[in-house]
Amino acid sequence: MSVPTPERHGRLSRLHKISAATGAAAVGVTAIAFSVVPGQKDSGNDTAGSEPAAQAIALQTAADSPATQKAGIDAQTTAADGRARASAEKAARKKAEARAKARQEAAEQAKKAERERQRKQAASRSAERAASPSGSPKQIARQIIGSEKQFQCFSNIVERESGWDVHAQNPSGAYGLVQALPGSKMASAGPDWRNSAATQIKWGLGYMKDRYGSPCGAWSFWQANNWY
CATH class of the missing domain: 1.10.530.10 (Lysozyme)
Structure with missing residues (x-):
């Protein structure tokens, strides 16, 4: 058995270090490969991301249900009825105000006509007295x-x-x-x-x-x- 020279001993030492480093790198790559597989998601993250989607589906399902649609139609009908009732009440008030104004104007015209009639009647009596006076x-x-x-x-x-x-x-x-x-x-x-x-x-x-x-x-x- 030959004794290695110092130069040969140095080369062997460097080869051992390279081999060790290469093995460690391989182990790291393998670990990474097992920990992150393309297309695979973390179960915790997947559960958290699916909650909003589930809620949206539930809301859409509720909105599409017959009961919800009927409630919406009923609300629209009630609002339309309220607007129609308010419009009818407003029209009725205007009509009542117009009738009251017409009655007031008619009453004023009647008073004016009565005053004019009395004036003419008095003038007529005066003219009659002047035309046919009587007494002493x-x-x-x-x-x-x-x-x-x-x-x-x-x-x-x-x-x-x-x-x-x-x-x-x-x-x-x-x-x-x-x-x-x-x-x-x-x-x-x-x-x-x-x-x-x-x-x-x-x-x-x-x-x-x-x-x-x-x-x-x-x-x-x-x-x-x-x-x-």
Whole structure:
């Protein structure tokens, strides 16, 4: 048996180290191959990942069930009924408001028409009294003249001229309540001037208005001159 030289001994030592390293690497690769096999998943990770998918499937199944679909339809129907009811109530309120407004306007129109009717009726009665006055000569004069102030002025003159005597006659030819001169002038107011207080008053009132502006104007002149 030969004794290895130092040089040979060094080469053998390096070969042993390389062989040991190669074996260790092979063991590591084998371990890795067994621990991670292509296409194989960790059982724990696979379980955790499958939970969301299972939940989604369960939710979809519940959503597709007849009971869920019916509940959705019922909810939509209820909402539609609510909207229709609200719309109908709104329309009913508007209709009621329109009816109330129409009734109010009709009532106002009726009041206005009644006031106008009363006004026309009063005017008609006044015209009738003026056209066909009745009563004593003084009452007839009040009806024809209308204004109490103008009537008082007219009355002051007639009281002094004739004392309200329809047939009062002056030697000068003046005649009647207002002592028209001549009395026949009053025929312009009516053919019954000799006996009608209304005809004499109408003529005398027209004369006072034409010459003095009003019975009160004539009365002012009479007070200053004792005639008019």
